[in-house]
Amino acid sequence: MPIGPDRIAGGLLVLLFGAGGAALTGEARAQSAAEPPRVGTADLLSPTPVAAEPVWGAAVFLGASGGGADLHVLAYKPWHIDPSDHVFAGTAVSRRLARFWTDFTVEAEVGAGQRVGNRYHASEAWVAGYLRYDGFPWNRFVKTSVAFSTGLNIIDNLPSEETRRADKHHSHLLHYFSPEVTFALPEAPNHELVVRFQHRSGVFGTFNGVWGGSNVVAVGYRYRW
Incomplete structure (x- = not known):
């Protein structure tokens, strides 16, 4: 049976539109595969969404x-510690909440510890928020970050540094300021060495009229996942 011009034209149209649709579909799939997945609205804050980084952290400290x-x-003479007064052991769990301006993160932390001395023993706990900066230019050699906190610390037995001062006001609940520096190898960024200063204070009388405070210098290990 001879094939008419109308059938030939129809076949050409099917082939043309079919090939064009396939090409468009293939291009769309390639473009979709090339684009990284977006998680929520985190990409509005940073080119690296928080979900693409380790979110949780667990740490142990000795000091x-x-x-x-x-x-x-x-801060500049951390060896001026007094282990004869008491030593400290603690642990903390943290969660990264947001990243902004590329190199800054906000984290929340809860922790607990024990202070033990010759005639002294105390249990303490804290909750704090941290602002961290990790955009140092030498990170390809040693990944480094610095962080500063604000929070609350409660202790069941006041350390001697807080009771031997002339200040007559004391409080088991004080402000918790804990600056820290972390170091990690670029090939193992989730394993951090932490140097931390744990500072309890009344913030110039804000807490029950307390003007004094106490300090612990601690070294720790943090794993992030």
Whole structure:
């Protein structure tokens, strides 16, 4: 049977539109595969969404009392500790909440610890929020971050640094300020060495009129996942 011009034209149209649709579909699939998945609205804050990073962290710490030294002295002379006063052991769990301006993160942390000395023993707990910066130019050699916290610390037995001062006001609940520095190898960024200063204070009388405080210098290990 001879094939008419109408059938030939119809066949050409089917082939044309079929090939074009297949090409468009293939291009769309390739474009979709090339684009990274977006998680919620985290990409509005940073080119690296929080969901693409380790979110949780768990840490253990060992340290010692800062004795009578003020925090600003311990910051550049951390060896001025007084283990004879008491030693410290603690643990903490943290969660990264957001990343912004590429190199800043906000984290929440809860922790607990024990202080043990010759004639002293205390249990403490804290909850804090941290602001962290991790955009240092040498990160390809040693990944580094610095963080500062604000929060609350409660202890069941006041350390001697808080009771031997002339200040007559005392409080088991005080402000918790805990600056820290972390270091990690670029090939193992989830394993961090942590150096932390744990500072309890009344923030110039804000907490029950307390003007004094106490310090612990601690070294720890944090694993992020």
